[in-house]
Amino acid sequence: MKLVVCSDPLSRWWRAQFSLRAVVPVVWRWIWLAVVALSLGAAMWTPVEAATSDDWRDAGAPATEEERRAMGEALQRASDAAIGVLVRVVDGSTSAETLGAVRKGTGVVIGEDGVVLTIGYLILEAEQIDLVLDDGRIVPARPLAYDVATGFGLVQSLVPLPLRPVPLGDSAAIGPDETLMFVSGGRGGAVSPAKLMARGQFAGYWEYLIEGALFTSPPRPDHSGAGLYNRRGELVGIGSLVLSDARASLRQPGAWLRSDGAGDVAPGGRMPGNLFVPINLFKPIVDELRQRGRSHASERAWLGLSCAESDGRLTVLRISRDSPAERAGVRPGDRILRIDGAGVDDLPGFYRHIWQGGDVERDVQIEVNRSGEVLRLVLHTVDRQMTLKRATGI
DSSP states (O other), X not given: OOEEOOOHHHHHHHHHHTOTTTSOHHHHHHHHHHHTTSOTTSOOOOSSOOSSOHHHHHXXXXXXXXXXXXXXXXXXXXXXXXXXXXXXXXXXXXXXXHHOSEEEEEEEEOOTTOEEEEEHHHHTTEEEEEEEOTTSOEEEEEEEEEOTTTOEEEEEESSOOSSOOOOBOOGGGOOTTOEEEEEOOSTTOEEEEEEEEEEEEEEETTTEEEEEEEXXXXXXXXXXXXXXXXXXXXXXXXXXXXXXXXXHHOSOGGGBOOTTOOSOOOGGGOXXXXXXXXXXXXXXXXXXXXXXXXXXXXXXEEOOEEEEXXXXXXXXXXXXXXXXXXXXXXXXXXXXXEEXXXXXXXXXXXXXXXXXXXXXXXXXXXXXXXXXXXEEEEEEOEEGGGGSOOOTTO
């Protein structure tokens, strides 16, 4: 069973939506999961009571009982498709230093053949992957794809799953007033409402850049691989991060959707939230990921740098072990001034130069300021995928 985080109005909508007349008896056990689940400020419950709350009605909730029943079934299906993902990584994996040797999160069943979509960092350098059903049963699985460019990961169940796949929606079509459903899976899985606060470019410090990222509120800590759904039960995003301030992470202020400032504002004016990778980045590459294990866009140069951007300056935060940056002598605290002679003042520009500047494996020169001394260092870039450890036989 999944818990549900809910607000009173949303709870009322769920209760009205999922009466015994509207839902088959088998589903009744899930109703209480959703009743308390959609409460923006209260407790956590489960996922089937979101169909007649004031929030959803304002967003164009269905008017007839038949429409409400159809929506309820779609949301129930979406909730049921969330599955726990438990991962143990290969011994000696460099990713274990930052992500841990044991990881857990959520995946979403998207294929009749047992293919599960999740966030890629969960399965990075995986030795063993288990899928955890809501009733606690464990299902073995294997990694199918890890896409550096988008951050998505695919997992293949090794036995048939008793779950129906969910349809994929349109992440670009979500409006600022539409109530969304945030679902995590496994024994501790939960459901809650979410609002889209912004949609725009996101640059991660770990050599990562995506367009159309979804910034939602309120925040939840069980975001890794969680599903974000529209009111038709269509998957529109996969959870990636929890942000202490979504405003600061948004690179395009014009993409801020809610001018009313709605959202949970923390002391100091911060607005915490979650970042979801939009499903529209997945749909064009799904066949590539299934067949090749990654998209062509993921075949790109990698330095092994983690950098922070502030006031037009890029500062090195950490260096990945056995990376081109480590071998070239880059150090935490170095301020990056130029790459191949071109000035850099933001992460997107820095990343694009690395990825679009030539072959995947090539020499690049970066100029850094280290405690007042300007140094020129030559790094030989590599394909990130080729540096990752794999389980025996994969």
